[in-house]
């Protein structure tokens with residue numbers, strides 16, 4: 306499609322957008338009385354209006370039923386989490402038993418490391434991307450140290466090439482083959498938080514499996530954003546948060562994926578708790594642990610239903626719409642944003658550079674030349690919510706559920722006036 310730099314053209318794209326009615330399903334913050342242009346769905350998705358009712362239902366059941374709500378609420382709390390597995394499995398390309406929801410992301414990565422990082426003197430190395438999200442780095446370092454290894458030798462980072470802003474798939478594959486029999490685990494963010502790059506999860510998984518290693522993916526920035534096919538790719542495990550593109554609310558619960566081959570498998574160790582034991586016998590309060598036959602075996606505590614409620618509300622919307630429609634719009638709106646940025650860059654004589662490669666999801670990261678935090682502040686004051694990452698990057702993620710093409714055009718106008726005003 307040939308894009309045009311005009312509001313009328315953007316409005317025409319909105320008029321034929323199959324997701325246009327969903328914009329009104331979300332609460333937008335306001336600046337100067339107007340809905341903001343929201344680019345930070347990659348950090349915290351907007352609140353779906355329908356999530357309130359899901360929370361209110363639980364508050365009401367708690368008020369009216371108290372402890373009886375565990376088994377007699379309309380949506381009983383004791384197995385509330387099970388309602389999330391089937392819709393989530395579609396989002397991540399899994400079989401329903403492979404998915405569960407519990408805890409939070411970094412906690413779940415630690416829990417899954419218990420199962421999938423079991424280093425020996427010979428096979429103890431972990432491959433990750435350089436400058437992974439800091440929480441992932443802390444998690445990996447502390448796991449390696451916990452097992453008595455030195456992070457400097459056990460953690461092997463794949464670097465970007467000098468002068469490049471992204472990782473080459475070939476470099477990841479070469480590193481996997483180079484580490485070879487010492488490789489215990491590959492754990493990478495499927496979509497990088499900083500530059501928005503989508504890793505070739507299928508090829509990397511295949512290469513790591515060929516070396517006899519486990520493969521896990523941190524899907525914080527991937528879930529609800531890009532197409533995933535975790536089961537067919539043969540991924541061993543994955544975890545994600547739900548507060549970004551999944552719009553479930555701040556700090557909310559995390560999802561996990563454990564490949565079918567590890568379900569009902571006594572060789573895989575876990576840290577266990579009572580919500581992982583079979584529900585049929587759980588309340589007999591027996592000392593023996595009998596694992597659930599699905600990924601719920603990794604559940605530890607009874608689920609925080611007040612957190613799961615808005616996640617379930619959001620998943621209802623993913624069910625209605627489907628990933629295919631979201632991905633089609635995402636590709637178009639990100640391409641339009643890129644076009645708008647390129648136009649402004651020409652008009653302002655090279656004020657910035659997009660550092661996100663073509664293998665991308667919803668996010669474009671823009672490196673500002675000579676402009677700094679003042680431009681970011683100008684955007685915020687004028688109703689454009691982006692985020693700032695050191696040293697000089699703003700990240701723009703037009704979430705397809707609620708961002709419009711007119712937003713992209715209007716953002717371009719504000720950006721241009723900001724650059725010229727600070728010029």
Ligand SMILES: Cc1ncc(COP(=O)(O)O)c(C=O)c1O
Pocket residue numbers: 409410411412438440441494498523525526546556
């Ligand atoms: C790639 C990645 N990993 C881990 C985290 C940390 O998640 P949490 O604070 O939910 O554990 C985030 C987001 O904050 C992230 O983007």
Ligand SMILES: Nc1c(O)cccc1C(=O)C[C@H](N)C(=O)O
Pocket residue numbers: 347348349498525556
């Ligand atoms: N969860 C966050 C928070 O409570 C405060 C600030 C930022 C966050 C984030 O989620 C950051 C996000 N993972 C990122 O990619 O930057």
